Amino acid sequence: MKKSLLLICLALLAAMATAQVIGSKYVLDTNVAGFLIGNNRVLTVHIAGRGTQFEFLDIHEDTYSIKISKTGKIEEEVFTAFTEKYTKLHIPVAPVDTDIYRIAKDDLQIWMFRYMSSFSHGPLAIPFRLRFGASGPSLSAGGSLGYYIGYSWNVEPISITPLFSSGLSLIPVVDINDSALKSELGIYGVVGVAFKLYQQMQFGVLAGMDFVGKGWEYDWKPWISFGVGVAFIN
Secondary structure, X not given: OHHHHHHHHHHHHHHHHHHHHHOOEEEEOOOXXXXXXXXXXXXXXXXXXXXXXXXXXXXOOOEEEEEEEEOOEOOHHHHHHHHHHHHOOOOOEEEOOOOEEEEEHHHOOHHHEEEEEEEEEEEEEEEEEEEEEOOEEEEEEEEEEEEEEXXXXXXXXXXXXXXXXXXXXXXXXXXXXXXXXXXXEEEEEEEEEEEEEOOOEXXXXXXXXXXXXXXXXXXXXXXXXXEEOOOOEO
């Protein structure tokens, strides 16, 4: 039974990852050759220049199906080098157009492109909560909240992700300076925006509310959190 549940969970995670890849838009960071049309025996190798925008239509065992929405510029010397390479193999060469292509996975590796926009999801962590209540502000611990959903835009060199998260979590209910730290199970809701610089350093701002009950002073009172160099999202 446990093995079956594990397999189901792995299958769901794989399906979510595939759906996120297929639903995203990407741009090439380098010139790429190997785009093919159709299954004819006489093939033309198409070359895509840096800046070409595309999306994945399907993922097969050894190839991708790709739709190109905007072509990038190919420098003349680059196109000449590719042409000379494939001419020796008696294979015609042409630049890509806004069309549907297939390409071998070995010819389009992950370092060759980056996403432009996509749905995103994953664990959400915060460094602290600055709460606001009737008796004044209070600083409490942060930690892991739960799972967020958002939408990311890549505006090189910054990635911008507005996000939302809500659910059950262990919520710190005393000030961070209190020696007797205490957490209670409660409901939370949070919205915010996270930024990644060069896909590495993160900074962001979040705002939310918690509800624990039991007459807690900060039930449904707003809190904020922010930080630089903090891994808000993964």
